[in-house]
Amino acid sequence: MRVPMIAGNWKMYRTAREAAQTIRTLRGLVGEVTDVDVVVCPPFTALPAALEAASDSRIGIGAQDCHWGKEGAYTGEVAVPMLADLGCSHVIVGHSERRQFFGETDATVDRKIEAVLAHGLTCIGCLGETLQEREAGQTLQVLERQLRGGFARHLHSPRLVIAYEPVWAIGTGRTATPAQAQEAHAFLRGLVAAVADPDVAAAIRILYGGSVKPENIVALMAQPDMDGALVGGASLDPSSFARIVKFRG
Numbered sequence: 001m002r003v004p005m006i007a008g009n010w011k012m013y014r015t016a017r018e019a020a021q022t023i024r025t026l027r028g029l030v031g032e033v034t035d036v037d038v039v040v041c042p043p044f045t046a047l048p049a050a051l052e053a054a055s056d057s058r059i060g061i062g063a064q065d066c067h068w069g070k071e072g073a074y075t076g077e078v079a080v081p082m083l084a085d086l087g088c089s090h091v092i093v094g095h096s097e098r099r100q101f102f103g104e105t106d107a108t109v110d111r112k113i114e115a116v117l118a119h120g121l122t123c124i125g126c127l128g129e130t131l132q133e134r135e136a137g138q139t140l141q142v143l144e145r146q147l148r149g150g151f152a153r154h155l156h157s158p159r160l161v162i163a164y165e166p167v168w169a170i171g172t173g174r175t176a177t178p179a180q181a182q183e184a185h186a187f188l189r190g191l192v193a194a195v196a197d198p199d200v201a202a203a204i205r206i207l208y209g210g211s212v213k214p215e216n217i218v219a220l221m222a223q224p225d226m227d228g229a230l231v232g233g234a235s236l237d238p239s240s241f242a243r244i245v246k247f248r249g
């Protein structure tokens with residue numbers, strides 16, 4: 001049985017003080033939820049405050065990116081052992097905004113996933129096609145290239161979570177229909193079975209991301225290959241995020 005995960009990606013929003021306030025409110029709203037893994041990923045600077053606000057709760061705190069090295073002369077970067085030392089439990093890797101604006105490639109995604117897993121954290125690895133790729137009928141090819149290039153070596157880890165985020169649905173208010181999301185998720189699960197094995201495919205969690213809201217989470221989660229969501233904008237508001245976490249009603 002795959003336990004659903006609802007993860008919030010706060011992107012470059014919220015100071016440390018704001019993060020602590022939001023998480024304290026969120027605790028009050030989702031404190032009793034035990035059948036969903038709840039994760040919040042604030043900016044690096046807010047991680048200590050977020051961790052303190054979430055301490056002794058079931059809310060996991062994660063980073064939005066990392067470097068693949070243990071340490072080194074990489075100005076501006078943050079290494080996984082530093083995140084582990086703070087108490088972070090999760091790291092998002094390969095988000096489309098990192099790919100689009102910061103030169104993230106399948107090869108760097110591969111190295112980052114390896115580093116996150118090697119240090120015992122859970123990795124939420126992102127992939128997804130652009131609008132241009134979808135319109136050119138290349139969606140499944142793109143997903144296959146990204147999965148084989150960035151994820152293939154790590155699929156056997158129970159701490160790897162895949163997040164399918166179609167780029168055209170991120171921050172646009174344009175959600176993939178449940179059927180479009182299901183098609184991509186079923187394809188990815190089939191690919192995991194082929195690249196790794198059917199047991200790994202049955203166990204791995206595949207999240208959907210892209211304009212997830214309280215209004216569309218129920219229909220998305222009704223799809224058989226949907227194991228949760230990576231939520232951007234709606235995760236900044238604790239009551240919206242709590243309604244998404246409580247999608248079961």
Ligand code: 13P
Nearest residue numbers: 009170171210211232233
């Ligand atoms: P939105 O939910 O704001 O569309 O963002 C999705 C996303 O990029 C989560 O990582």
